[in-house]
Structure formats: structure tokens, C-alpha cells
Amino acid sequence: MADYAIEMLNITKRFPGIIANDNITLQLKKGEIHALLGENGAGKSTLMSVLFGLYQPEEGEIHKDGRKVEINNPNDADALGIGMVHQHFKLVECFSVLDNIILGVETTKGGILQKDEARKKVLALSEKYGFQVDPGALIEDITVGMQQRTEILKMLYRDNEILIFDEPTAVLTPQEIQELMTIMKNLAAEGKSILFITHKLAEIMQVADRCSVLRKGKYIGTVDIKDTTPEKLSAMMVGRDVNFVVEKKPVKPGKVILDVQNMTVASKRHKNNAVNGVSLNVREGEIVCIAGIDGNGQTEFVYGLTGLEPLKEGKITLHGEDITQMPIRKRSVNGMSHIPEDRHKHGLVLDYSLENNIVLQRYFEPQFTNKFGFLKKKEIREYANRLIEQYDVRSGQGPITKARSMSGGNQQKAIIAREVDKNPELLVAVQPTRGLDVGAIEYIHKQLVAQRDAGKGVLLVSLELDEVMNVSDRILVMYEGEIVGEFDPKKVTVEELGLYMAGSKRKGA
Amino acid sequence: MLLLIQYTLIFASVLLLVALGGCFSEHSGVINIGLEGIMVMGALGGALMMKYLPDGTPAVAVILMVIVASVLLGILFSLLLGVAAIQFKADQTLVGTALNLLGTAAAVVIVRAINMAENPDNVSTTVSYMKEKEAFLMKIGKFEFNWFMLIALILLIVAYVVLYKTRFGLRLCACGEHPQAADSVGINVYKMRYAGVIISGALGGLGGVVYITAGVSEWKFENGVAGFGFLALAVMIFGQWKPINIGLAALLFGLFRALSNVYTGFDFLMKLNIPGTLYNMFPYIISLVVLIFVSKKSRAPKAEGIPYDKGQR
Numbered sequence: 132m133a134d135y136a137i138e139m140l141n142i143t144k145r146f147p148g149i150i151a152n153d154n155i156t157l158q159l160k161k162g163e164i165h166a167l168l169g170e171n172g173a174g175k176s177t178l179m180s181v182l183f184g185l186y187q188p189e190e191g192e193i194h195k196d197g198r199k200v201e202i203n204n205p206n207d208a209d210a211l212g213i214g215m216v217h218q219h220f221k222l223v224e225c226f227s228v229l230d231n232i233i234l235g236v237e238t239t240k241g242g243i244l245q246k247d248e249a250r251k252k253v254l255a256l257s258e259k260y261g262f263q264v265d266p267g268a269l270i271e272d273i274t275v276g277m278q279q280r281t282e283i284l285k286m287l288y289r290d291n292e293i294l295i296f297d298e299p300t301a302v303l304t305p306q307e308i309q310e311l312m313t314i315m316k317n318l319a320a321e322g323k324s325i326l327f328i329t330h331k332l333a334e335i336m337q338v339a340d341r342c343s344v345l346r347k348g349k350y351i352g353t354v355d356i357k358d359t360t361p362e363k364l365s366a367m368m369v370g371r372d373v374n375f376v377v378e379k380k381p382v383k384p385g386k387v388i389l390d391v392q393n394m395t396v397a398s399k400r401h402k403n404n405a406v407n408g409v410s411l412n413v414r415e416g417e418i419v420c421i422a423g424i425d426g427n428g429q430t431e432f433v434y435g436l437t438g439l440e441p442l443k444e445g446k447i448t449l450h451g452e453d454i455t456q457m458p459i460r461k462r463s464v465n466g467m468s469h470i471p472e473d474r475h476k477h478g479l480v481l482d483y484s485l486e487n488n489i490v491l492q493r494y495f496e497p498q499f500t501n502k503f504g505f506l507k508k509k510e511i512r513e514y515a516n517r518l519i520e521q522y523d524v525r526s527g528q529g530p531i532t533k534a535r536s537m538s539g540g541n542q543q544k545a546i547i548a549r550e551v552d553k554n555p556e557l558l559v560a561v562q563p564t565r566g567l568d569v570g571a572i573e574y575i576h577k578q579l580v581a582q583r584d585a586g587k588g589v590l591l592v593s594l595e596l597d598e599v600m601n602v603s604d605r606i607l608v609m610y611e612g613e614i615v616g617e618f619d620p621k622k623v624t625v626e627e628l629g630l631y632m633a634g635s636k637r638k639g640a
Numbered sequence: 641m642l643l644l645i646q647y648t649l650i651f652a653s654v655l656l657l658v659a660l661g662g663c664f665s666e667h668s669g670v671i672n673i674g675l676e677g678i679m680v681m682g683a684l685g686g687a688l689m690m691k692y693l694p695d696g697t698p699a700v701a702v703i704l705m706v707i708v709a710s711v712l713l714g715i716l717f718s719l720l721l722g723v724a725a726i727q728f729k730a731d732q733t734l735v736g737t738a739l740n741l742l743g744t745a746a747a748v749v750i751v752r753a754i755n756m757a758e759n760p761d762n763v764s765t766t767v768s769y770m771k772e773k774e775a776f777l778m779k780i781g782k783f784e785f786n787w788f789m790l791i792a793l794i795l796l797i798v799a800y801v802v803l804y805k806t807r808f809g810l811r812l813c814a815c816g817e818h819p820q821a822a823d824s825v826g827i828n829v830y831k832m833r834y835a836g837v838i839i840s841g842a843l844g845g846l847g848g849v850v851y852i853t854a855g856v857s858e859w860k861f862e863n864g865v866a867g868f869g870f871l872a873l874a875v876m877i878f879g880q881w882k883p884i885n886i887g888l889a890a891l892l893f894g895l896f897r898a899l900s901n902v903y904t905g906f907d908f909l910m911k912l913n914i915p916g917t918l919y920n921m922f923p924y925i926i927s928l929v930v931l932i933f934v935s936k937k938s939r940a941p942k943a944e945g946i947p948y949d950k951g952q953r
Contacts, residue, residue: 206826221821223814224942234814235825237807244805285825 135197136161136324137182137213137293142191144177149527151177152188155350157326157343159293164315164325166335166356168368169345170568171540172525175328178345179295183208183215214286215295220278222270228281229253229266232288249288256287260317276307283314294318295326300334301566304425312338330368330568332361344368369570379580382604385415388588389557394445396428396435398612404443405431407612413557413588418579420591420603424632428612429592430472433561436590437469438462439477450556463492466556470546470563472592478546479534486515486530489549522548523574540571547578558582561592576602596625610634642783643902644895650854652894653792654847658872659879659886660799661843666881667803668836669816669829671945673736674721675844676869677743678714680861682845683852684747685713687859688754690769702775703787706849714845715838717743722837726830729947744864751861768858776853788850795843800883812836816941819948829948847872855901867924871897874927878934881941896922 137159144152152174159165169175180186182193184202192199195211202208222231229246232253238245250266257264262280270278279299286294296315300308315338319325327339335342336356344351344367351367366372390412398405406428413419423429434440436447438459447455454462463469471477479488490499490511499507499514515530524544526532534542543563550558560579564572579602583589593599599606599620606618608631615637618628630636658675665672672678689709693702721739724730748765755762778785803809814822815832823829851868852859875893879886900919903909 204826205824209826217824221818221824223817223821225817225939226810226814230810231821234810234822235827237810239807242806243801244807244810 138194140192142188144188150348153348159324161324162322163340164319166339166342167328170570171538173345174348212292214291216282218297224271227267232285275302293324297328365569377576377601382417384417387412387414389413390448392446395443396431397443413590416586417604418583418589419605420599421607421609422599423609425594427609468550468555468558470550470560472561481535485532488534489515518548540567557588559590647898647901648895649789650786651897652890653789654851655872655875655893656792656890657843658847659876661840662876665836665840666941666944667813667816668833669943670833670837671732672840674739677739678717678844679848679865679869680743680747681717682710682714682848686710686849687767690772699775710845710849711842715841718837718841722834726833732945747861765861766858770857773853773857796887819943878930893923896926
């Protein structure tokens with residue numbers, strides 16, 4: 132029995148109108164890496180909140196080392212040696228790494244903080260696991276990867292034995308992900324028990340020993356990783372077989388919808404141009420994908436294209452009309468839809484209701500505004516309800532739900548519903564599947580293909596090579612603000628693309 | 641010249657005390673725009689204490705009692721902000737504004753009631769404390785040393801140590817920067833914010849009584865504290881929420897405020913023939929100019945002004 136570091140037995144947690152956790156059992160062995168897999172809204176967060184004493188379950192027990200324990204608040208969890216790296220880091224940006232680590236467990240002498248001992252301990256831990264963290268550096272000055280290591284050090288400094296990682300790889304670069312995987316393996320080898328919450332199957336296959344799957348608040352099962360495949364896991368998670376390969380008909384491009392000539396956009400971060408003389412076009416009925424490593428000018432290109440940033444040079448033509456100087460609203464009315472990269476910053480007004488967000492691009496149309504300038508609430512509600520149903524946007528209270536309280540996947544679905552339903556000629560989608568689970572990704576890919584099959588032009592900007600290869604009809608690689616190559620996805624390998632993305636090869640495109 | 645230094649120091653002490661109060665409140669995450677009202681209340685407490693203390697009370701006792709009265713009233717009044725903003729998550733700017741209106745109004749009502757009870761014909765809002773005030777002063781040659789100058793300096797050092805060297809300070813700042821982070825490591829954000837507000841009430845109240853005893857020996861409560869609470873906020877921002885910088889900023893603003901009291905003593909200033917009212921306006925004009933230039937770069941505590949709600953993502 133005492134093989135388990137922590138056990139959550141038959142946990143049931145209900146909220147008004149919903150059972151968030153329905154009889155869930157999760158057993159974490161000592162020294163193992165245990166993945167917790169589930170779609171957005173499957174109940175992972177609720178389960179973790181129960182473990183941390185933020186919620187009290189209606190039924191079920193928590194055992195530590197075989198003994199029943201009560202966890203009524205996060206301090207109880209900490210006392211039991213349970214620590215967590217949150218998806219959104221809990222770090223004070225203007226504090227040093229060291230101050231963040233000791234916060235809450237400070238050592239004092241005569242009321243004055245004693246940091247020397249703490250510094251030594253942090254340095255020793257940092258060295259032991261190869262973290263290379265500078266305790267004196269300010270959080271705001273260090274990389275996201277380093278910030279995450281600070282979070283890990285926070286747990287280790289408190290001598291936590293049970294480490295929970297909540298979607299730790301979502302914010303990391305591929306290289307940092309590999310480093311994190313190594314760190315997690317080292318920690319497990321040291322005897323720490325790790326619970327790894329994620330919906331990235333490849334990472335589970337690489338690092339985890341076992342995996343428990345949740346679906347819609349229910350416990351589906353626990354499997355040994357060595358006995359399973361990514362396909363089996365995703366079927367458990369989604370409840371049906373998921374198609375990793377996007378089905379689509381052969382491409383039949385029509386006439387040019389979008390034509391960009393020699394676009395140049397200044398950079399906010401350095402003196403050079405972020406986008407340097409980019410020319411490209413998108414035709415009816417094709418998905419053109421801009422691939423590249425993050426920070427090579429894709430963001431600025433989209434800003435220039437959609438009107439969020441002024442161009443330094445260049446010309447943009449949409450359906451034969453010059454839109455270079457056109458304001459954003461007119462571009463939108465003239466048939467450009469934009470699924471933005473940052474859905475919180477540019478996609479939604481987080482404190483607005485879902486219905487207001489859905490109508491955000493169209494509220495000024497006569498069907499939603501009467502001739503006196505007042506909004507037609509009833510029509511807006513009807514419209515929102517139709518889109519919510521059609522695009523399967525799930526939320527707590529339907530159209531009046533605050534966007535902030537919705538899960539990431541459903542926020543994204545709401546944006547897609549809004550942008551696609553206004554029937555654009557050109558759909559610009561920037562990393563539309565970022566941070567989403569396989570079910571939602573599959574859905575979004577289907578939507579993109581449906582737009583293409585309806586004869587629209589789709590411009591997809593993506594950092595995920597799988598997505599690039601699967602969805603696009605034509606691939607453009609962007610490197611340091613320039614297009615360095617154009618490819619047919621059927622005739623190019625991922626490795627070949629990688630060389631262009633890293634800048635070690637280029638074609639005169 | 642000596643007079644200028646004397647006035648600069650005493651006005652700087654006022655601004656320093658009140659700005660430090662604001663600094664603690666804001667580092668905990670609560671904007672305290674009600675410092676003006678808190679100052680009035682502290683001043684009222686101090687003035688009434690001086691009025692009612694029997695003649696012949698030893699100087700030390702006068703100082704202590706006046707401090708206790710102003711601090712207590714300041715704290716009590718600031719708790720209105722605490723309860724509304726922390727407990728009931730009200731908009732901090734609105735509550736602060738309400739405190740300002742309430743502070744002066746309440747002081748007027750109270751003082752007038754007291755005056756009329758003593759003499760039905762006396763409807764003024766003035767409290768005088770000519771003799772009691774002497775307790776704060778000590779002549780060093782021609783220089784009139786005020787004990788509050790020393791107290792302000794000591795509190796500056798204490799504030800620095802508390803904010804940067806103690807567990808309390810570290811936790812307080814965490815609550816103003818990232819309350820969710822503080823909460824996640826077991827710090828009670830609500831308690832810390834109350835602590836910040838209470839400290840600002842104490843220092844604001846103390847600053848109030850220092851202000852009304854600086855240079856004058858009676859105070860007309862209709863005037864409130866003439867915008868000094870807001871000036872202290874400007875000092876706090878100019879000092880970038882850091883005690884030592886706040887000290888320097890207070891000196892600068894104190895100097896300009898002092899000029900309006902003593903400019904007649906300088907021949908070259910008299911020769912310029914600038915109207916006296918302009919000198920009175922100086923500190924406020926300076927604060928406008930300074931804030932225009934500083935506010936772009938300024939770094940307020942990140943989470944200030946946002947009521948902390950455990951449930952929000």
C-alpha cells in the first residue's frame with residue numbers, strides 16, 4: 132500500500148449544474164512520472180484544486196503514504212510536501228529569483244531577513260540539477276525557461292516530495308522542452324514523485340511511466356506508457372478515434388485573393404526591419420502556410436497585413452482593391468478575417484460576455500444596431516445562440532458567460548465562430564491551435580479546410596511543423612523577416628523545412 | 641536662510657510621512673487616494689488633543705498624546721478604505737475620493753459643534769493650540785527645531801528597513817505585485833492589504849497633525865489640508881515608491897512649499913516682484929510638471945488598484 136506517495140480515492144466534486152469530478156481515482160507511485168491527460172474542461176484543474184485544498188470534495192479521500200489526510204488549504208498541501216508549477220507562473224516580476232523562492236518560507240533573525248543560507252541552498256540545488264539559475268537576477272530579466280526553473284526551485288527549496296507540473300511545456304521552446312524532460316527524469320530518479328498534466332501526447336510518450344486519463348469529469352483509466360500508443364491515448368482522451376491526418380480533397384486554386392508586394396515593417400525591438408520586403412499571394416481555395424521559428428517576423432507580418440501596424444513600404448491588394456492604407460474595420464468588412472495569435476490581447480474582450488464577443492466584428496451592422504444607434508439585444512442573443520450551437524462553444528452560462536471564465540479551447544472556438552461566420556474572402560489564422568488539446572485541434576483544422584473547400588483563401592501562420600505539413604497546400608518559410616523558400620508539402624520533408632527555418636539554407640524565392 | 645531650511649524641513653517631514661504612508665498602502669496593492677482626508681482626520685485628532693490637554697502637561701506627554709490621537713484617528717478613518725476596498729472589493733479610487741470629501745466635512749461639523757457648545761456665537765471651524773504647540777519645538781540658536789523632523793527621519797529609516805529587509809516587507813510587496821503568487825505560497829493577501837492600509841492611516845494621520853502645527857498655531861478646518869495629501873501622492877510617485885527617493889522628493893517639494901512662507905526674506909526674490917500667490921502655487925505646479933515627465937517611466941506596484949479575488953483566473 133505504501134508504494135503510493137499520494138492517492139486520491141473516489142473523488143467527487145460537484146458545482147451547480149455540473150459534476151466536475153465524478154468518482155475519480157488517481158494514484159501516484161513514489162519516484163514515478165505520472166501523466167494526467169484530458170481535454171480542456173475534463174476536470175484536471177478541479178482535481179488539482181481539490182489536492183491543494185482550494186476545493187473540498189463532496190466524496191472521496193486523499194491518502195498520503197497510505198494514511199488518510201485532510202487538506203483544507205494550500206498550506207496543508209505544502210506541509211504534506213506537495214508543490215506545483217502552475218501554468219501561469221506565480222512569480223513576482225520585480226523580485227529576484229531568490230526572493231521569489233523564499234517568499235512565504237523566509238528565515239528571519241530578529242525580524243530581519245536572512246538570505247545567505249537560502250542563497251547557498253538555492254545554488255546547491257541549482258547546481259545539482261544543472262539549472263544554471265542566478266539567484267540575484269530579477270524575474271522580469273530572465274527567460275521563460277529560467278522562470279520555470281525558478282518555480283521548480285521553489286518546490287525543491289521547500290523539500291516537496293510530490294511535484295505537479297501543470298502544462299509546463301506550453302510556453303517553452305523545443306530546446307527548453309527537452310531540457311525540462313531531462314530535469315523531470317532526474318527529479319524522478321532522485322525519488323521525487325511527479326504528476327505531469329498535459330495534452331501533448333508526444334511528451335507523455337517520451338517521459339512518463341504511467342498515464343491516467345480523464346474525460347468530461349470521469350475517470351477513464353490508467354495505462355502503462357510502455358504498453359500503449361499515442362493513438363490509443365488520444366482515443367481514451369477524446370472518446371473516439373482522432374484523425375491525426377487531416378482529410379482534404381486535392382487543391383484547386385482559383386484566382387488570386389490576396390497579393391502582398393514587398394511588405395516591410397519596422398521592428399519594435401531592434402533597428403532592423405522585422406519584416407523585410409516580403410511578397411506573397413494567396414489564391415482562392417488554398418491554404419498557404421507561413422512556417423518559421425517564433426520571432427522571425429511572422430507576428431509583425433500579420434500585424435502589417437491586418438492593419439495593426441503601419442507598413443514602412445509595400446502594397447497589399449485584397450480582391451484587386453488596394454487596402455494598404457485601409458483602417459482595420461474596413462479591411463474586416465471587405466472580407467478579411469483574423470484569428471489572432473494572442474487571443475486574450477487581440478481576440479476577445481475578456482470581461483465581456485460571450486455574446487458581445489461574438490458580435491464584436493458585426494455589432495454595427497443594421498441587423499444588430501437600430502437606426503438610433505442602439506444595440507438590438509434580442510437579435511444579438513439569437514445570433515450568439517446560433518453560433519454557440521453551430522460551433523459547439525461550451526461555457527458555463529451560455530451567451531452571458533464572461534469570456535474570461537471560459538477554457539482556452541472554447542475561447543478559441545468563439546473567435547473562430549465569429550471570424551468564419553462573417554463569411555470572409557480571406558481567413559488569416561495565426562497559431563490557431565496553440566495550447567489546445569487534440570480534439571479541439573482536429574476541429575479547428577477541419578474548419579480551416581472547410582473554408583478552403585468553400586473557395587476562400589486561408590493564410591495560416593504556424594510554429595508547429597506537424598500542422599504545417601498536414602494542413603497546408605503551399606508552405607512559405609520565413610526567416611529573419613524574409614521568405615526564404617516555397618514548398619509543396621507533398622514534396623518536402625520536415626528535416627528539409629527545418630534547415631530553412633533555422634536559416635542554414637535558402638532559395639531565391 | 642535659516643528660516644528657509646527650517647520650513648523646508650518641516651514641510652518635507654509632512655510630505656515624507658504621508659508619502660511613506662501611501663507607499664505602504666500601494667505596495668500592499670491598495671491605492672490610497674484618500675490620504676488627504678486621512679490627514680484631516682489625523683490633524684483633527686491632534687488638534688483636539690492639544691485643546692483638551694490640561695495646562696502644564698509635560699512636553700513629552702503632549703508629544704506622545706498628540707501622536708497617539710492623530711495616529712489612532714488616522715487608522716480608524718483609513719479602515720473605511722480597508723473595509724470597502726478589501727472586504728467588499730469596492731473601487732479604490734472612488735472610496736478614496738469619498739474619504740477626502742468625508743474627512744474635511746466631518747472635521748468641519750465636529751469642530752463647529754464643539755465651538756458652538758462653548759460659545760453659541762462662535763460658528764468658526766478654528767481650533768487654536770498656541771501654547772501646546774510649544775512642546776514640539778526646541779530652539780537651537782535661531783533655528784526652531786521641531787521634534788517631528790526627527791520622528792520623520794527615524795520613520796524613513798524604519799520604513800526602508802521594513803520594506804526591504806524584513807519578512808513583512810517582502811510579503812507586503814508581493815501582495816501589491818502579484819497577489820496570486822503570494823496566495824499560492826500561503827500568504828494571506830487580505831491581511832497584508834489591511835496592514836498596508838492601516839500603516840498608511842497611521843502615517844497619514846501623523847502627517848496631518850505635523851502639517852497643521854508647522855508655522856501656524858491655529859487651524860481652520862474648513863481648509864482641510866490644502867491638497868497636501870495629493871502633494872504627498874505626487875512625492876510618492878516622484879520617489880517611485882521607494883522610501884529613500886521619497887525622502888529626497890519630499891525635500892524638493894518641501895523647499896518649494898517653504899519658499900511661499902519665507903520668500904519675503906530674500907532680497908533677490910523680492911526684486912523679481914512676483915506676486916506672492918505664485919509662490920503659493922509653486923509646489924502644485926511643480927508636481928504637475930514632475931508627474932508629466934515621470935509618469936511615463938514610472939513603475940507602480942503591478943496589482944495596485946485591483947481588488948484581490950481568489951476565484952479569478
